[in-house]
Amino acid sequence: MDNKPLTTVNLSVKNLKRNPFRTAGLIFLVSLFAFTLFGGTVLSKSLENGMNNLSKRMGADILAVPYGYEADIQSALLRGEPSTFYFDAGITEKVKGVEGVKDVSPQLYIATLNAGCCAYPLQLIGFEPKTDFIIQPWLTNSLDHLLGDGEIVVGNSINAEAGQKLKFFDRTFLVVARLDKTGMGFDTSVFMNLSTANQVARDSERLKAHPVAENENLISSVMIKIENGYDVKDVANNILQAYAKESVHVVVTKNMLSDISGNLRGLTAYIYILAGVLWVLAVSVLLVVFSVTLNGRKREFGIFRTLGAPRNKLVKLILCESSLISLFGTVAGIVAAALVVFPFSTYIASLVGLPYLQPSYATVFVVAAMSFLLSFLAGPLASAYFAIKIGGFEIYTVMRENE
Amino acid sequence: MKNRFFSGIVAAVLGLVILLVPLCIFPTCTKMIETASGGTVPMKCFWSGRAEIGVGLLILCGGVLLVIFKSTLIRLGISMMAALTGVLGILVPIVLIGGCKMDTMPCRMTTFPALIVLCVLVVAFSSGNAIYLWRQNKKIQEKTNG
Amino acid sequence: MMFLEIQKLSKQYQRREKVFFAVDSVDLSISRGDFISIVGRSGSGKSTLLNMIAGLSTPTSGNIRLEGADICSMKDRKISEYRNSRLGYIPQGAAALSNLTVFDNVRLPYYLSKRSGDASGRASFLLDKVGISFLAPMYPSQLSGGELRRVLIARALMNEPDILIADEPTADLDIETTKDIMELFSRINKSGTTVLIVTHELDTVEFGNRVLTMSSGLLTEGTGL
Numbered sequence: 001m002d003n004k005p006l007t008t009v010n011l012s013v014k015n016l017k018r019n020p021f022r023t024a025g026l027i028f029l030v031s032l033f034a035f036t037l038f039g040g041t042v043l044s045k046s047l048e049n050g051m052n053n054l055s056k057r058m059g060a061d062i063l064a065v066p067y068g069y070e071a072d073i074q075s076a077l078l079r080g081e082p083s084t085f086y087f088d089a090g091i092t093e094k095v096k097g098v099e100g101v102k103d104v105s106p107q108l109y110i111a112t113l114n115a116g117c118c119a120y121p122l123q124l125i126g127f128e129p130k131t132d133f134i135i136q137p138w139l140t141n142s143l144d145h146l147l148g149d150g151e152i153v154v155g156n157s158i159n160a161e162a163g164q165k166l167k168f169f170d171r172t173f174l175v176v177a178r179l180d181k182t183g184m185g186f187d188t189s190v191f192m193n194l195s196t197a198n199q200v201a202r203d204s205e206r207l208k209a210h211p212v213a214e215n216e217n218l219i220s221s222v223m224i225k226i227e228n229g230y231d232v233k234d235v236a237n238n239i240l241q242a243y244a245k246e247s248v249h250v251v252v253t254k255n256m257l258s259d260i261s262g263n264l265r266g267l268t269a270y271i272y273i274l275a276g277v278l279w280v281l282a283v284s285v286l287l288v289v290f291s292v293t294l295n296g297r298k299r300e301f302g303i304f305r306t307l308g309a310p311r312n313k314l315v316k317l318i319l320c321e322s323s324l325i326s327l328f329g330t331v332a333g334i335v336a337a338a339l340v341v342f343p344f345s346t347y348i349a350s351l352v353g354l355p356y357l358q359p360s361y362a363t364v365f366v367v368a369a370m371s372f373l374l375s376f377l378a379g380p381l382a383s384a385y386f387a388i389k390i391g392g393f394e395i396y397t398v399m400r401e402n403e
Numbered sequence: 404m405k406n407r408f409f410s411g412i413v414a415a416v417l418g419l420v421i422l423l424v425p426l427c428i429f430p431t432c433t434k435m436i437e438t439a440s441g442g443t444v445p446m447k448c449f450w451s452g453r454a455e456i457g458v459g460l461l462i463l464c465g466g467v468l469l470v471i472f473k474s475t476l477i478r479l480g481i482s483m484m485a486a487l488t489g490v491l492g493i494l495v496p497i498v499l500i501g502g503c504k505m506d507t508m509p510c511r512m513t514t515f516p517a518l519i520v521l522c523v524l525v526v527a528f529s530s531g532n533a534i535y536l537w538r539q540n541k542k543i544q545e546k547t548n549g
Numbered sequence: 550m551m552f553l554e555i556q557k558l559s560k561q562y563q564r565r566e567k568v569f570f571a572v573d574s575v576d577l578s579i580s581r582g583d584f585i586s587i588v589g590r591s592g593s594g595k596s597t598l599l600n601m602i603a604g605l606s607t608p609t610s611g612n613i614r615l616e617g618a619d620i621c622s623m624k625d626r627k628i629s630e631y632r633n634s635r636l637g638y639i640p641q642g643a644a645a646l647s648n649l650t651v652f653d654n655v656r657l658p659y660y661l662s663k664r665s666g667d668a669s670g671r672a673s674f675l676l677d678k679v680g681i682s683f684l685a686p687m688y689p690s691q692l693s694g695g696e697l698r699r700v701l702i703a704r705a706l707m708n709e710p711d712i713l714i715a716d717e718p719t720a721d722l723d724i725e726t727t728k729d730i731m732e733l734f735s736r737i738n739k740s741g742t743t744v745l746i747v748t749h750e751l752d753t754v755e756f757g758n759r760v761l762t763m764s765s766g767l768l769t770e771g772t773g774l
Binding site for chain 3: 309311
């Protein structure tokens with residue numbers, strides 16, 4: 001026989017166990033809210049983080065690309081989608097001559113189909129180590145020399161450590177460094193100097209004709225940094241005026257970033273609205289369910305009173321019951337969200353198609369604590385009013401009502 | 404009695420889903436590697452997926468056996484083995500076989516996370532069931548002894 | 550000093566702008582060890598009187614003293630304490646908690662205020678005493694009317710009350726069970742507990758040592774119907 005003392009908690013547990021379906025339903029409702037709140041917040045924080053990181057990383061003020069490929073460079077940068085667009089390498093020097101331009105550095109994009117163990121489209125990016133200001137500041141380990149021929153730097157998502165060798169088109173390359181996690185296309189890219197990139201393009205000829213193999217003097221884009229005191233728009237216009245006829249187009253990174261963050265704000269707002277709606281829904285459904293069931297239980301509370309339970313005992317009983325529901329629901333929801341959001345982060349990032357970088361553990365912990373608090377409060381909050389009201393009834397009338 | 408059906412069915416369903424993940428829910432990478440001799444062989448992740456099909460099948464059968472057998476001790480043993488099979492399911496993609504080198508490959512992006520989450524659930528559920536059964540067994544023994 | 554002293558107790562109700570007295574200046578003195586039956590038709594005010602004695606509803610005027618202490622002026626905590634430890638109240642109808650087993654129902658009063666002792670042991674003893682120890686793990690919905698009544702009596706005795714109050718304890722029972730229950734009350738009374746019963750069945754009054762009649766809120770000695 002169960003000899004556990006009949007404390008408030010034990011009484012609440014017995015009550016909840018005797019109504020398994022109602023209890024499970026209410027717990028599910030709370031968990032749904034906790035899931036959305038925690039999962040959604042981690043999602044939007046990751047996007048925010050990715051966005052901040054992107055703007056910190058984008059050392060270039062202007063990107064010069066061949067006319068018609070403005071969208072391609074965006075998807076190459078954000079998602080690492082292999083792209084192939086080229087113009088003459090001489091553009092680099094020409095752009096450097098434009099008024100207001102401080103630094104320029106060319107990049108060459110080559111798409112591959114065969115990488116190491118796994119066959120999957122991969123972006124190879126050739127750059128000029130001497131002038132580069134985009135890639136090298138973000139190496140996890142410092143390089144004591146300029147990137148030489150046959151040496152490569154890998155993005156963070158590629159599982160290779162410095163000193164390891166990787167094979168592309170039957171040629172072996174030495175990994176000398178790895179990039180920090182960026183949450184953008186750079187994570188899945190492989191970087192090398194321009195002459196190595198040209199070599200790879202020639203190697204790939206074996207499978208498919210490659211424009212870079214025919215003409216060594218091709219590049220895909222020019223990263224441009226402007227002089228202090230110049231307006232980005234003016235410099236971009238200057239470049240366009242001078243070289244638009246040579247099919248050069250410009251992307252102002254600030255505009256690109258503000259477009260993305262605009263999208264992001266929309267998404268974040270949507271997540272918070274959804275969480276808000278669910279919270280109101282959870283609290284009001286709990287409110288309705290509690291007041292219906294508690295109304296039906298007036299007689300039960302009357303019996304407690306006749307047996308000598310003071311008013312605050314009833315308040316404690318009701319709050320304890322709703323708190324238990326809230327607690328189980330909240331824990332279930334947060335655990336479920338954690339089992340989706342963390343293991344599948346890469347998948348989510350690829351579905352969203354925006355820079356996605358998981359926040360630090362401290363941030364995740366704070367988010368979890370806040371979600372827990374908000375979700376846990378739903379139950380006691382929904383039952384508080386009724387708990388106080390039922391304590392105030394005259395016992396005798398309550399006892400008679402349900403006869 | 405309700406617990407017997409419930410625990411068995413939950414384990415069986417988890418096993419079935421583990422079995423289906425590499426088969427059709429989130430298949431591993433499908434490309435083949437070209438060997439020097441010109442032939443093609445599947446990649447590591449493919450073999451991880453194959454191994455997980457076995458793991459799923461084992462857990463599915465364990466669930467069915469949980470329903471069939473009435474003896475608490477037998478069910479306790481099955482539950483413990485199911486939990487350990489879940490651990491195996493976690494180790495296969497991480498340590499024992501592994502997969503592709505890039506986070507964004509289908510196997511690393513969807514197949515493995517799904518399998519790991521499911522196996523974590525199997526481990527949690529089966530060990531919970533084992534603890535429950537162990538306690539029940541103790542209760543029965545107390546009753547017969549006292 | 551009398552054990553329980555009721556003086557000029559009245560309860561006023563308002564029904565459709567008409568004021569009437571459910572209990573009209575009732576005086577009653579009860580000594581320790583009494584077995585009192587109050588008879589009367591339904592609506593005569595006997596339940597109202599009982600509820601005021603149990604501290605479940607407050608009188609319009611008058612007072613109730615238990616060994617000199619006025620229970621009408623007690624604060625909630627104090628009156629709850631009184632109900633819990635000194636009073637064993639058996640309400641009308643199926644007043645058991647449906648989510649608790651018979652065993653838990655019986656031992657519940659023990660846990661409603663701080664005390665020490667063997668609650669489970671006492672609950673088992675009481676269930677045995679009222680003859681239903683085999684029902685301990687059942688839920689109230691599985692019980693018959695007579696069995697349920699015994700559960701309520703065992704529960705009322707849990708904290709060894711000074712006085713046991715029962716509101717129509719045999720209302721929905723057959724003749725055989727009624728007799729069993731009344732004999733149980735009689736035994737409890739003989740072991741020293743004061744018993745106060747309200748009923749509308751005249752054949753139950755033979756068990757008491759004193760009979761009072763309630764009619765239109767007025768209380769008179771004897772079966773003056």
